Amino acid sequence: MRDEDKQAIVDALAGDGEVTFDEPMARHTTLRIGGPVDAWVAPGSVAALERLRAACHARGLVSRGFGSGSNLLVRDGGIRGVAITLRKLGNVTIEKRDADGSAVVWLDAGASTGKVLSFCTRESLGGVEFLGGVPGTVGGGMIMNAGTYLGEFKDVTTEVHAVDERGEAVVRDNAACGFRYRHSDIPPLDVVTGARLRLPSRPREEIDKVVRELRDRRKAREPHGVPNAGSIFKNPPNEFAGRLIEQCGLKGRRVGGAEVSPAHANWLVNAGGATAKDFLELVEIVRAAVVERFAIRLELEVKVVGEDA
Numbered sequence: 019m020r021d022e023d024k025q026a027i028v029d030a031l032a033g034d035g036e037v038t039f040d041e042p043m044a045r046h047t048t049l050r051i052g053g054p055v056d057a058w059v060a061p062g063s064v065a066a067l068e069r070l071r072a073a074c075h076a077r078g079l080v081s082r083g084f085g086s087g088s089n090l091l092v093r094d095g096g097i098r099g100v101a102i103t104l105r106k107l108g109n110v111t112i113e114k115r116d117a118d119g120s121a122v123v124w125l126d127a128g129a130s131t132g133k134v135l136s137f138c139t140r141e142s143l144g145g146v147e148f149l150g151g152v153p154g155t156v157g158g159g160m161i162m163n164a165g166t167y168l169g170e171f172k173d174v175t176t177e178v179h180a181v182d183e184r185g186e187a188v189v190r191d192n193a194a195c196g197f198r199y200r201h202s203d204i205p206p207l208d209v210v211t212g213a214r215l216r217l218p219s220r221p222r223e224e225i226d227k228v229v230r231e232l233r234d235r236r237k238a239r240e241p242h243g244v245p246n247a248g249s250i251f252k253n254p255p256n257e258f259a260g261r262l263i264e265q266c267g268l269k270g271r272r273v274g275g276a277e278v279s280p281a282h283a284n285w286l287v288n289a290g291g292a293t294a295k296d297f298l299e300l301v302e303i304v305r306a307a308v309v310e311r312f313a314i315r316l317e318l319e320v321k322v323v324g325e326d327a
Contacts, residue, residue: 019039019056019057019079019098023077023079024039024057026073026077027057027059027070027073027074027100029073030066030069030070030072030073030074031059031061031062031066031069031070032066032069034061034062034063034065034066035059035060035061035062035063035066035070035106036059036060036062037057037058037059037060038057038058038059039056039057039058040054040055040056041054041055041057041058041101042054042096043055043087043092043096043097043101043324044092046058046084046087046101046103047087047088047090047091047092047247048086048087048088048090048153048245048246048247048248049087049090049091049245049246049247049288049292049297050245050288051091051092051094051245051288051292051293051294051297052090052091052092052093052094052096052097052294052324053092053093053094053095053096053097053294053324053325053327054096054097055092055096055097055099055100055101056096056097056098056099056100057099057100057101058101058103059081059100059101059102059103060102060103060104060105060106061102061104061106061107062106063106063107064107064181064187064211067102067104067181067185067209067211068181068185068186068187069185070100070102070185071102071181071182071183071184071185071209072184072185073185074099074100074183075183075184075185079099079100080098080099080100080207081099081100081101081102081183081207081209082099082100082101082102082206082207082209082323083101083102083103083104083127083157083208083209083210084101084102084103084158085103085104085127085154085155085157085158085159086130086153086154086155086158088153088154088158088247088248089154089158089162089247089248089319089320089321090247090320090321090323091247091294091297091298091320091321091322091323092294092323092324093294093295093298093322093323093324093325093326093327094293094294094295094324094326094327095324095325095326095327096324096325097323097324097325098325102209103128104126104127104128104155104157104209104211105128106128107126107127107128107129107211107212108126108128108129108130108133109124109126109129110123110124110125110126110129110133110134110137111123111124112124112141113214118219119142119143119218119219120143120216120217120218120219121141121143121216121217121219122176122214122215122216122217123137123138123143123214123215123216123217124212124213124214124215125156125212125213125214125215126156126211126212127155127156127157127160127209127210127211127212127213128155128156128157129155129156130154130155130156131149131152131153131154131155131156131159131164132149132153134146134149134156135147135149135150135229138217138225139222139225139226139229140222142219142220142221142222142225143217143218143219143220144217144218144219144220144224144225145169145173145174145215145216145217145218145220146169146174146215146217147168147169147225147228147229147232148165148166148167148168148169148170148232149164150166150168150228150229150230150232150233150236151166151232151233151236151237152164152165152166153248156210156212156213157209157210157211158210159171160175160178160195160202160204160210160213161202161204161206161210162200162201162202162319163197163198163199163200163201163202164200165200166232168228168232170197170199171197171213172192172195172197172198172202174215174216174217175192175195175197175213175214175215176191176192176214176215176216177189177190177191177192177213177214178190178195178204178210178212178213178214179210179211179212179213179214180204180208180209180210180211181208181209181211182205182207182208183207183208187211188208190204199252200252200319239281239282240281240282240285241279241280241281241282241285241287242281244279244287244288244289245287245288246279246285246286246287246288247286247320248285248319248320249284249285249319250284250285250286250301250318250319250320251263251284251304251316251317251318251319252316252317252318252319254314254316254317257314258284259283259284259316260282260283260284260285261283262308262311262312262314262316263278263283263284263304263307263308263316264283265311265312266304266307266308266311268283268303268304268307269283271300271303271304272289272300273296273297273299273300273303274291274292274293274295274296274299275288275289275290275291275292275293275296276288276289276292276293276296276297276299276300277289277292277300278300278304286300286301286304293327294324294326295326295327298322301318304316
């Protein structure tokens with residue numbers, strides 16, 4: 019990145035945020051994989067984000083948002099342009115409480131899913147129990163329509179706020195977001211800044227019970243203690259990706275440091291020193307085996323960004 023571009027980023031923030039240049043993305047993904055990004059920026063407000071994106075657009079710099087990196091694979095050559103984190107924007111607040119106990123809740127995009135669930139549980143608000151054990155932030159969760167068998171964001175979201183690549187604010191209602199299984203129509207270059215949910219009242223003890231059961235279920239069948247990005251492939255219609263991969267005898271298969279987890283076949287993990295190249299080679303081995311045996315091509319749930327080394 020040119021020195022004048024770096025200065026433009028600093029000037030756009032105007033002291034309202036932080037920036038690091040040539041930042042290794044391996045520090046910001048749960049897979050602990052990824053080359054450097056030209057600029058890693060944490061705006062301190064939505065206004066700073068709007069200025070930053072407008073400045074990037076004017077200079078022809080690509081900027082994009084990143085959540086907690088829990089569903090992300092960054093290639094070994096890293097990312098050209100600007101990576102934006104909203105970790106400084108993490109508030110969760112009740113905007114309106116109705117007589118029946120239901121409420122309208124505002125979520126900043128940088129709030130973690132765990133924080134959202136904890137807040138709503140304390141306030142006896144149901145509807146987000148599906149977040150139990152789901153990593154990530156609100157922003158990434160909206161883009162991906164995060165969820166589990168208990169539900170997903172599309173079930174409770176009324177509108178999503180974002181800043182587009184030109185630095186302009188955009189508000190979309192639920193229908194305009196185009197939520198569907200682990201996907202949405204929110205443009206990938208939009209940076210989600212927050213969302214508004216409508217949540218029903220529910221006794222705290224009921225929420226605790228449901229969440230505890232979900233977390234226990236996930237803990238029993240998912241790997242722990244190794245860097246991972248959760249489920250790698252989307253489940254095909256009426257099928258489970260993990261079952262298909264396991265039936266192909268691929269549990270424990272490795273390429274370099276990347277491994278098909280022995281605990282859950284739909285979790286490809288960094289067993290030690292894995293590169294993005296290792297990981298993507300293993301993805302293609304898995305895909306080819308499932309196509310050969312079941313004539314089903316698995317679709318990635320994890321997002322792949324950046325350049326090869």
